[in-house]
Structure formats: C-alpha cells, structure tokens
Amino acid sequence: MIIVIGAGLVGLSTAYELAKRGADVHVVEAYDSAASASWAGAGRLAPFTDSEGGNEQEDFLASALGLYQVFVKELHKRTGIDPYLRIDGIIEVAQDEFAVVRLRERAGSLVARGIHAHWLEPDEVRRLEPSLGAATLGASLIEDEGQIDNRQLGQALRAACVDVGVKLEEQTGPVSLEADERRVLGVRAGANFVAADEVVNAAGAWAGELRGVPAHVRISIVPVKGQLLTLRMPVRLVTRLVSVPGAYLIPRTDGTLLIGETVEEAGFDVRVDPAATQHLRDAAVRAMPALGDLAIDETWAGLRPRSPNGRPFIGATALEGYFVAAGHYRNGILLAPATALAVANVIEGKTS
Ligand SMILES: Cc1cc2nc3c(=O)[nH]c(=O)nc-3n(C[C@H](O)[C@H](O)[C@H](O)COP(=O)(O)OP(=O)(O)OC[C@H]3O[C@@H](n4cnc5c(N)ncnc54)[C@H](O)[C@@H]3O)c2cc1C
The missing domain is CATH 3.30.9.10 (D-Amino Acid Oxidase, subunit A, domain 2)
Structure with missing residues (x-):
C-alpha cells in the first residue's frame, strides 16, 4: 500500500495518478481541504507573468501547463465537475x-x-x-496563460480519487512517519499505526515539520x-x-x-x-x-x-519507501499534475 500525506492538490493528484495505475492508495489529511494552500491559492496559470525564475524554469512551467489541459479535461469528463479552466491570456x-x-x-x-x-x-x-x-x-x-478555479479543481480531484478507489481519511490530526534505519514502515495517527510500503510526503508548507522523518532525509520548507x-x-x-x-x-x-x-x-x-x-x-x-x-x-x-532554492522537492529520498512532493511555492496549482506523473513514475521504477 502507498500512503500519501496531505490532501492538497499535489497529494490528491499524486494519489489519483497512482490509483489509476493500479496501486492501493490511502490519503491521510490532518484537517480538511480548507486548511491547504490548494484551497487558499489564486489559480493563476502563469509560467511567464511575474516570473521569478529564468527561461529554463519558465519553459518547464509552460510544458506543465500543456499537460494541465489534458488532465483537467479528463477530470471534468470523469466527475462532471467543471474546474473552469481558462487559457484566455x-x-x-x-x-x-x-x-x-x-x-x-x-x-x-x-x-x-x-x-x-x-x-x-x-x-x-x-x-x-x-x-x-x-x-x-x-x-x-x-x-x-490563464486561470483555473482551484477550489472546483479540488472538488473534481476528490471525486476522481474516490472513483478510482483511493481511500481518503480526513481530520486525522497531523500524522507522523514511522521508519527504521533502513526503510519506511508506515504512518502513525495518534494511537493508530497504518503500515505502508511507500509513503509520499505531500504536506505542503508543513512538509518540513513532519514528525518521525530521520534527520538525513528531512527537508526544509x-x-x-x-x-x-x-x-x-x-x-x-x-x-x-x-x-x-x-x-x-x-x-x-x-x-x-x-x-x-x-x-x-x-x-x-x-x-x-x-x-x-x-x-x-x-x-x-x-x-x-x-x-x-x-x-x-x-x-x-x-x-x-x-524550499530554500524556490524549486520543489519531487521524488525519492535516501530512505527506502519515502518520497517527497513538496515545496511548490507560488506554482503548486499549476504543477500538481506534472508532479503526480513524476512521483508515480519514480515509485513505479522503484517498486517494479
Ligand atoms: C495566497 C496564495 C496564492 C497562490 N496562488 C497560486 C497561483 O495563482 N497559482 C499556482 O499555481 N499556485 C498558487 N499558490 C501556490 C499553491 O497553492 C501551492 O503551491 C500548492 O497548493 C501546494 O499544494 P500542496 O498539495 O503541496 O500543499 P497544500 O495544498 O498546502 O496541502 C497540504 C496538506 O497537507 C496537510 N498536512 C500537513 N501536515 C500534515 C500531517 N503531518 N499529516 C496529515 N496531513 C498534513 C495540510 O493540512 C494540507 O491540507 C498560491 C498559494 C497561496 C497561499
């Protein structure tokens, strides 16, 4: 089983992608979506306007936006919920x-x-x-460039996750990671321990605060x-x-x-x-x-x-079974689907 910590757009997109590929996925959320940056954000899809990166970063964001349109169309069709994507400049x-x-x-x-x-x-x-x-x-x-209604997108993603069999548990309070010196064992929410083969830290601004993470794989957010x-x-x-x-x-x-x-x-x-x-x-x-x-x-x-350099941490860590998808700063709404693909590819590569 794969546990994704955090039900923001990054966590839900990742869970959706993994479940579509046949994985058994469980999302644990400390509160509910209204606590997340994904709910609070503005939904600008803007690789170039107000850019803080160079050409390379802008091109990366622009290619992520290409992927976005396919992703949103798929969610809309699957759930009937329209996230109001507009690429009208x-x-x-x-x-x-x-x-x-x-x-x-x-x-x-x-x-x-x-x-x-x-x-x-x-x-x-x-x-x-x-x-x-x-x-x-x-x-x-x-x-x-354009915009999306990120709250509507969150609703569509939740419905899509349920549709592909993701188990979503909210109001757990902050969970902590359990690991031995070699690998991840699962997550703990209060007295409950849930075992997992892989854990994805998609805890947004709190990703650096996740308890139980060994010092050598901790990130700074x-x-x-x-x-x-x-x-x-x-x-x-x-x-x-x-x-x-x-x-x-x-x-x-x-x-x-x-x-x-x-x-x-x-x-x-x-x-x-x-x-x-x-x-x-x-x-x-x-x-x-x-x-x-x-x-x-x-x-x-x-x-x-x-993150310290403004770019997200996406992928595997030195702790077996522990993956990170966090630190998307001002572009996490735009980058959620691209992140989901990247994380799912890395996990598939590691587990197959
Ligand atoms: C004001 C504002 C405007 C923005 N505007 C834009 C924009 O226009 N375009 C754009 O692309 N991006 C924008 N962003 C950035 C974007 O919203 C974020 O980068 C993105 O939403 C991050 O998504 P996430 O899923 O990583 O984190 P979040 O959406 O924050 O989700 C993380 C979730 O993890 C949960 N969590 C944390 N710790 C734990 C734990 N220990 N156990 C269980 N659950 C836990 C939290 O409760 C939260 O729900 C904006 C952000 C803000 C705040």
Missing part, C-alpha cells in the same frame, strides 16, 4: 514609463521564444478591459503567507486575469473578483490583517476606479510552501 498593466519599457521589451523577448505575447497601447488594452482607468500607460498580453480577498461583481467589470502594480485581479465564473496577494514570512500564522487586504483593494481601485463601488465578499490567507 493574462494582461499586465504598466502605470509608469519604466514599466512601459520593461513590459514592451519582455513581450518582444517572449515572442522571440515562440510565445504568443503582445505589447498593447492604452486604447488597445482598454478595448479588452474597458474598466482600466487613466493610470494605464499600456500593457503586455501573454495569450498562453518555509511557509510564505498570502492574503487575498474577493469582491462581489454584479456586472463583469473585469473579463480576464489582469495584473496591476500591487495586485492582480481574477474574475471568477461565479461572478466574484479575486484580488491577490500579499507575500509575507510570518511563520504558520494565517490570520487576515484588514490593513493588508485594504492595501490590495486600493491597488485594484487605482487601476480600475469602478471597482471602488464593490462590496467585499470574502477575505482569507494561506501558506505557500517554499
């Missing part, structure tokens, strides 16, 4: 001359790499997004807090994902407008600070004054899992 707005130069050059360099990117003059971008105000000096549009809010948007004032200085705006299919996000190192604190969400809202209203009339629908915070 991301607009990034310039509000000063420095940003005009930067974004224009960036669009040009992406085109040279074969990516569908454009520089848009103010009248052109306002034709696409008429709510953009006078502060708009132009924008880049990267067509090969820093939780990076993000706060967001949604506004009720009775009329569609924003039609696609728009990044503006200090915030990004994501129109959801349910008629809300998501505004994100702070980036803070605050340990495991997930309290919402009204001043922080107000700051995000102010940035949005500066770019689109009409948003000033909309009421706040919801505010929340989540924890991104960041």
